[in-house]
Amino acid sequence: MIPSRRKDLGGFEVGRVLPWTQRRMVGPFIFFDHMGPVNFPPQVPRKTDVRPHPHIGLSTITYLYDGEIVHRDSVGFHQTIRPGEVNWMTAGRGISHSERFDSIRETGGSLNGIQAWIALPEAAEEAAPAFVHFDAHQLPSHVDKGLSVKVIAGSAYGMTSPVTTHSPLFYVHLEMDAGRTTDVCGGYSERAIYVAKGSVRIDGEQYETGQMAVLSPGSMPAITAIEPSIVMLLGGEAVGPRHIWWNFVSSSQERIEQAKADWKAGRIQLPVGDDQEFIPLPEDPPPTPQPL
Numbered sequence: 001m002i003p004s005r006r007k008d009l010g011g012f013e014v015g016r017v018l019p020w021t022q023r024r025m026v027g028p029f030i031f032f033d034h035m036g037p038v039n040f041p042p043q044v045p046r047k048t049d050v051r052p053h054p055h056i057g058l059s060t061i062t063y064l065y066d067g068e069i070v071h072r073d074s075v076g077f078h079q080t081i082r083p084g085e086v087n088w089m090t091a092g093r094g095i096s097h098s099e100r101f102d103s104i105r106e107t108g109g110s111l112n113g114i115q116a117w118i119a120l121p122e123a124a125e126e127a128a129p130a131f132v133h134f135d136a137h138q139l140p141s142h143v144d145k146g147l148s149v150k151v152i153a154g155s156a157y158g159m160t161s162p163v164t165t166h167s168p169l170f171y172v173h174l175e176m177d178a179g180r181t182t183d184v185c186g187g188y189s190e191r192a193i194y195v196a197k198g199s200v201r202i203d204g205e206q207y208e209t210g211q212m213a214v215l216s217p218g219s220m221p222a223i224t225a226i227e228p229s230i231v232m233l234l235g236g237e238a239v240g241p242r243h244i245w246w247n248f249v250s251s252s253q254e255r256i257e258q259a260k261a262d263w264k265a266g267r268i269q270l271p272v273g274d275d276q277e278f279i280p281l282p283e284d285p286p287p288t289p290q291p292l
Contacts, residue, residue, distance in 0.1 A: 002192075004034055004210035011048025012038040012111065017194065017212050019244065026214060027190040027236030028167050030058070030249060031117030034196060034210065037066065040101065042108040049100040052278040054268045055091035056259045057125045057242075057249040061163075061171065062087040063152055064113035065196070065230065068104055072271040073097035077131040083113075084136030086152055088163050092120070092127035094262065098274045114196065114232060116171070121239045122251050124166040138162055146177030154236065156185040169236030176200070176225035183222055184215065184233060191215045191235035198229025246282055 002023055004015030015034040018026065026032075040048070052072075062069065064083045071079045071087055074096045080103055081087045089097060101111075120127065140159035141150040153163040154170035161171075170188060176198075184193065193202060194212045202213050203221035215221070215235075223231060242249050248259045262268050264281045 001205075001207065002212040002214065004212075007033075009050075011045065012036060012040075015210050017210075018116075023214055024244075025119065025190075025238070025242070026192040026234060027169050027188060028119045028121075028239045029116055029169070029192075029234050029236070030119045030242055030244060031115075032194070032212070032234070033115050034194075035111060035113050035115060037110060037112035039110045040104060040108045042106060044101045044105050044108060046100075050098060052096050052098045052270050052274055053247055054094060054096045054259065054263045055089075055247050055249075056094050056255070057091060057120055057251075059088060059090045059118040059120060059166070060115060061089075061118060061153065062099075062113065062115050063173070064111075067109055067111035067113065068101075069111075070100045070102045071097060071131075072100075072274040073129075073131055074269040074271050075129050075131055076272040077133075078273060079131070079133045081133070082136075084139070084150070086132075086134045086139065086163060088132050088134075088153070090120070090127060090130045090166075092124065092129045094259065094268045095129035096268050096270055096278070098271050100274075114194075116234070117249065118165070118167075118169065119239050119242045119249050121167045125250060125255070127166070132163065134162060146180040147182055148175040149173075149182075155187075156233065167237060167239055170233065172233040174223075174229075174231040174233065176223070176229045176231060178225055178227045178229075181222050181224040183220060186218075186220055188235045189217055189237055191233070193223060194232040194234065196230040196232055198231075199226045200224060200229050200231060201226060
């Protein structure tokens with residue numbers, strides 16, 4: 001069991017699950033943060049926004065249950081994400097982006113969702129940066145007797161998401177009524193179950209909101225909702241060990257050092273339409289990874 005640890009980002013808290021001291025990755029998932037839930041008052045201060053910052057060697061996937069976030073990146077994409085939709089950004093050899101609360105700045109509003117980082121396989125670490133967005137209706141889903149299943153990425157439960165991945169993985173959103181039971185999906189060597197809301201029983205053990213259960217290879221336990229619950233299933237095939245420093249992920253420490261130098265020297269372009277400020281490169285010792 002991996003517990004989430006609360007991290008204050010200056011305007012709201014996240015529950016950090018991955019990386020953890022005893023389990024850095026699940027498949028290619030190297031970072032997993034539960035944003036909120038939080039209710040922002042009217043006149044959301046700009047200090048709450050996540051200013052432009054860089055990434056290399058990973059894909060970010062943002063998925064919301066509630067609220068809105070406005071994304072801008074150095075490739076030129078400007079996209080508001082809303083509940084049930086997917087923003088999938090591939091950093092590859094280098095990208096910068098910002099995540100702001102422009103759409104709820106005046107009136108305030110709630111925020112609740114997950115951001116995950118997916119480590120790219122070595123062959124794709126230097127791929128061209130890219131961004132794709134999918135509306136909620138574009139993701140395959142199934143509803144049956146107190147169970148809702150949506151496949152965000154990869155293949156699971158006989159459904160395949162339109163999101164293109166760089167390595168075998170799966171990412172699924174379950175909503176379960178109290179007392180409902182379902183089997184966890186198989187077919188992947190590394191899998192985990194995260195309780196985003198409510199509480200569930202897995203293989204006789206109870207898991208609460210903010211806890212992740214990492215499954216043994218080949219195990220097929222049932223998930224039973226003790227109360228109305230939101231559960232995320234994730235995993236895939238391992239891509240090998242990775243270095244992580246701030247917002248950079250790579251199989252090579254030398255590549256991390258190059259990315260640090262590139263950001264400090266201004267060689268990574270700032271987001272189109274949001275280039276008037278940025279987060280400077282932190283000084284050593286290495287900072288903790290930041291979401292968004």
